Amino acid sequence: MENFVEILFGLGDKLTAHIVLAASAIGLGIAVALPLAVWASRSQTVNRIALGFASLVQTIPALALLALFFPILLSLRGVFGEGLPTLGFLPALLALALYALLPILRNAVTAQANLDPGVLEAADGVGMTSWQKLRLVEAPLSAPFVMAGIRTASVWTIGAATLSTTIGQPSLGDPIFAGLQTQNWALVLAGCFASAALALIVDMLLGLIERGLAARKFKQWGGGMLAVALGILAALAFQFGDDWFGEEREEGDLGPIIIASKQFSEQYILAQLIGAQLEKAGYEVEYRDGLGSAVVHSAVASSNIDVSVDYTGTIWTNNLKRTDNPGREVMYETIRNWEQEENGVRVLGRLGFENAYAFAMREDRAAELGVTSLGDLVPVAGDLTVGGDPEFFERPEWIAVRDAYGLEFGGNRNFSPTFMYNALRSGEADVISAYTSDGRIAADRLIVLDDPQEALPSYDAMLMMSPRIAGEEEIANALRPLLDAISVEAMRKANFAVDREGEGKLSPKDAAAALAEEIGL
């Protein structure tokens, strides 16, 4: 577990980002919930609407709520201008603050409803104005209950903040997501441990404040608040200290080049490979790992990130909304022009390999059923279960294949990419939607089924540059050695090194270094 401890101590910047995000979200939640609770205690209508809305928000999975803020903020750019960030801190803050609303609001409203009516009548009777009544009577008497709500909200928010990784906000979710994708359990454990420890410490401190308020012990709740404030200040200083005390950035300096990766090993490796190339050329780089697949393209187009690797088939169906298959070269050229004209994104070139969707089976199982192509599956599909990644069965590729061959499987199941192969091995799925560059195809002795009708489009990996850096020829030159340099075999090997378990398992960074050596960089 030496590895675990080492990772844990390396999480400082993720921890501070996590604290700053969670504290801001809870702060915003409190700032909205408390006035709303006061209003709700004076109006039945507001009470019903506010609590109804907060409960509704709570039913939306946190992951979906975070992702939803991307299109919402994108559409708000019409109002607030192009400078409005759509990824990272702002959407994470808004989604988490919404999530924090319910417990604070509900506790505050309940506390108000349960105040002794005699005390409230006395407050009116002695001539308090409604503001004096709120300040002198209702607020102090409700405080312990409100604090209990804030405590619940804080624990939730600290947990849910790990999900903000998927929209490009650094947090303790980074090691968790990276670890899940690359089967690095020490990384997952370190992220979970840090986030749980943070939640427990915050819960303890807020509990201290809550009891101090209930017992009207100023020293106790004051001390608790001071501790919380110092913790947040320390995190802020750690995160922004460089900006405050560091040197001013010079005119024309690009600042760090931000490299994105989606949530699978190949993307982590390629991000590291790109990062190493840029660092070699003297650029400062930052990584936004584990972004949601749908988010990456928009993030590049809006220059929230600068470099990404995307795939022709993905852009073709998701962004160009095309369902036809004009062939590999036409697709690539069409996308290149479209990106240039529509988004100002520069497609620098192709890396040389494809990571296409393909259907894979275990060799022995395929032989047993006599299957070598998708067409062979048709008569036996009714008895088989097909596994796909979470988006696969919504994708046009699946619909195209299904309709082209008339495939009807006995059952569909979703797995995260990592677990898909385990499912195939354990027999929980008979056929999976594999990726052609996946190292496990060879390692697990899988066969990729032929596609005689060419229903599946090509998925050439492309190097994308955001509008912000599209004109930077030095960057382009630094990245050019990667173009047409990575064969599918080389990519599979690197992917497998990260995905495998036991001996020979590499971190994405080491795998990237090995890949660089192999392709002669």
Next chain:
Amino acid sequence: MTSPDPSATVLAFEQVERRYGDAGEVVAVGGVDCAIAKGSFVALVGASGSGKSTLLKMVNTLVMPSGGRVLFGGEDVITLNQSQLRRRVGYVFQGIGLFPHFSVGENIGIGPRLAGEALPAERIEELLTLVELGPEMATRMPDELSGGQRQRVGVARALAGDPELLLMDEPFGALDPITRDALGEKVRELHERLGLTTIMVTHDMAEALLLADRVLVMDAGELLADCTPRQLLMGEGGEIAQSLVSVPRQQAEKLAAMEGRLA
């Protein structure tokens, strides 16, 4: 001892009404006319739901009249600044309503504090003495006090702002009989000593007869009788008033008979 001065009217009800419901179909108080002279101790007696509490609360606008006028010192109460009005009127009620997060001293001083004036410790001590509590009580918290002590603090709080009028809504309702009796006597004594004008709502006719010098009997939102205790005991005030008077009278007679038998 100050006696009621009929020429100086502190408070007047003019056709005061309080109706509830969309069409005003529920009548809590239906057209009360009455004038309260300075220095009088008036008891407002009636069964539950007779409208006596509602009528009282319209004085300091805890309940707003839906018709007619309540004149305090000649001015319609709804035209007065609500907070200022309430600070001119001491208010004691069954719920007591001490602020649990304030000490006894802070509770007593709250009215003047709202007016922007901190009550000096000597004045708090003086008020505590008035209600027969020791000065050490000032630093106690309300939950350390007995029920009787709390209501004494409630009375001291009502008196802290030198009110022109003292309103009491079932002030002794939650107290045990001995405490109740002692506190009743105390309030009557303070009424004399401080020259107060007092209106006390109670459902207990015996309490009204013993403490007040004028008894108003209400039923179903109407003022049925307006008599002195003596007049009521002489059989005046009508049937409903007499049925209320008969309860303590019969109790007293039965007790006297039992004593006779024992003797």
